[in-house]
């Protein structure tokens with residue numbers, strides 16, 4: 001059973017004239033690292049809001065089609081029920097931290113659920129250690145860098161131990177190095193804990209290597225959906241203007257010019273480097 | 285930014301900071317009551333002095349002095365009015381002076397005790413204390429979140445101010461009304477951004493199971509420790525002594541005392 005399944009999902013914001021997403025049918029499997037990408041305004045954030053019921057419960061508006069997340073029908077479950085199963089991390093780290101200390105923020109979700117105090121303490125410490133922010137636990141949010149704040153936001157979702165974690169451009173406010181570190185953290189959560197990850201991201205250079213599945217959206221619709229190496233090699237992807245990793249582009253340019261390279265398409269510079277080394281060895 | 289600096293609580297650890305805020309608040313109230321029931325100079329001096337050990341123990345002398353200086357202007361107004369009124373009502377110079385000093389000191393004692401409370405109580409603790417005294421959680425949450433966003437909004441206000449100045453906005457130009465109008469191009473973006481921020485916050489709160497249960501838990505819990513008992517005993521002691529003196533001991537004025545000695 002897929003963790004997230006939508007069928008012909010169409011949604012219009014209240015007062016909107018045309019749907020922000022239309023006819024979206026996707027399946028995301030358990031344990032997958034799925035990447036959603038596409039130009040600004042194509043409806044990525046809107047789709048994310050459907051995953052935990054912010055749409056339609058918080059935003060109202062008109063939702064058509066079917067959506068099930070972790071087997072639960074969004075329409076029949078309030079947001080706080082969905083929050084136990086699906087965690088959402090937003091773009092701006094500053095606006096998702098409420099408390100005056102890091103550990104209090106990480107505890108916030110569990111407090112809301114009425115989890116006993118000792119259990120909260122245990123889970124908060126576990127989460128702080130896992131995300132590498134244990135030393136920051138008593139700091140106030142405004143004393144942290146953007147990268148640290150986003151780690152706290154991720155930790156505060158992780159503490160609720162959701163089955164799926166949805167991250168909507170979590171690094172767009174961060175510098176490349178902090179972004180890289182955040183992606184590492186996310187990847188480890190996916191590999192070590194088996195949490196299903198849905199990552200919305202433009203920086204495919206840094207993220208494509210982790211993905212099992214890529215969904216490309218354009219103008220509210222899903223236009224490409226499948227295996228990363230295949231999707232990123234396609235002509236359509238290039239025309240939509242998504243940020244295809246440079247290694248992948250280079251591979252195709254070299255291949256077209258007749259350079260003999262193996263058939264696995266590289267998604268990162270490391271993979272490309274290995275490919276080139278191999279090719280050079282053959283020539284010797 | 286300097287206006288907001290005073291709102292930034294400095295995290296320090298001291299025996300006073302670790303006291304239960306509820307007990308500290310009762311102490312402040314007790315001092316308040318005592319300051320009100322005495323109008324003579326000598327007991328008010330005593331009241332002023334017995335609070336100084338708290339300031340020293342808490343290690344907040346610098347902040348404390350700053351807040352006292354903040355009250356200096358009001359204190360001097362209180363002094364002058366009381367002195368002038370008493371003097372022209374026909375009381376002697378010495379007596380008017382003593383009376384005015386006493387009333388000013390009463391005001392200073394009030395500021396003193398309040399600033400000790402706020403300088404040594406973290407907003408987190410204060411929120412927790414509100415919660416545990418039965419204040420609705422929504423209210424406590426609004427309080428701590430507001431405190432959390434003070435530095436953020438202050439920084440944002442500064443950024444907007446710089447941006448508008450770079451476009452030629454002159455803040456310190458014109459008469460009083462004009463100057464107030466000058467702030468409109470700063471207030472509007474600030475308000476718009478605050479509204480957007482609050483929407484994002486609401487979204488994040490919902491996503492973390494806000495309102496899932498009426499029986500919310502809290503990571504922290506306030507417990508009464510040995511030092512808190514100590515403070516309760518001190519408070520009761522001071523209050524009882526003060527009431528006893530008020531009722532049964534005639535208090536000489538400083539003037540009479542000095543005359544008696546010489």
Ligand SMILES: Nc1ncnc2c1ncn2[C@@H]1O[C@H](COP(=O)(O)OP(=O)(O)O)[C@@H](O)[C@H]1O
Nearest residue numbers: 013014016020039040041042043044045046047
């Ligand atoms: N809260 C909202 N109210 C009304 N319309 C919105 C809202 N949020 C987004 N939209 C509209 O929905 C469309 C998709 O936006 P969004 O999902 O934010 O795209 P993306 O995240 O891919 O940049 C845009 O046309 C945008 O104007």
Ligand SMILES: [Mg+2]
Nearest residue numbers: 044045168169
């Ligand atoms: Mg978006």
